[in-house]
Amino acid sequence: MYKEKRKFALRILWLTFLLFVALQIYYYPQLPERMAVHFGPSGKANSFMNKVNSFWLDIGILFFLSLLMWSLSVIIYKVKDIWLNLPNKDYWLAPQRRKDTLDYLSTSILNIGIATNIFIILLFYEVILANLSGSTRLNPAFWLVFLLYLLGIFWFTFSFVKKFSKREPLK
Numbered sequence: 001m002y003k004e005k006r007k008f009a010l011r012i013l014w015l016t017f018l019l020f021v022a023l024q025i026y027y028y029p030q031l032p033e034r035m036a037v038h039f040g041p042s043g044k045a046n047s048f049m050n051k052v053n054s055f056w057l058d059i060g061i062l063f064f065l066s067l068l069m070w071s072l073s074v075i076i077y078k079v080k081d082i083w084l085n086l087p088n089k090d091y092w093l094a095p096q097r098r099k100d101t102l103d104y105l106s107t108s109i110l111n112i113g114i115a116t117n118i119f120i121i122l123l124f125y126e127v128i129l130a131n132l133s134g135s136t137r138l139n140p141a142f143w144l145v146f147l148l149y150l151l152g153i154f155w156f157t158f159s160f161v162k163k164f165s166k167r168e169p170l171k
Helices: 002-030 051-075 095-132 142-165
Strands: 034-039 045-050
Touching: 002 051, 002 095, 034 051, 034 095, 045 051, 051 095, 095 142
Parallel strands: none
Antiparallel strands: 034 045
């Protein structure tokens, strides 16, 4: 059951990366040579970089994160049980449930990677828009996106603990 979900999540993870690369390539010719790349809590730019370095750094960051999440989703099958911090570990990693549990964990790692990629794409898109407009400020509404991302991570963590605190089959 989770095998198909995992394959789908893996495709979406790398699709988000490719979408980001396409976005970067599309906007690259329009961007100024000197770009605002870091913004303080007020949303005002406080660090700048040339656009070539920014282009490669942004792609490198998202590639690294995508590769990290994919790697973790594969490594989870190979780690010793002692390295897994899971409520009711003996129950969930019993031989009859082990594969389903690891498939679920692997898929969850990929889903967190997808959410993180989307958040970073939105962040870098805001940086692109700020640079295209000639402004050195991020849109204050971006903090809402950041809050939604954090709420999503908290919700996932809560539901993960709740799910594994029970001793019933995974759905």
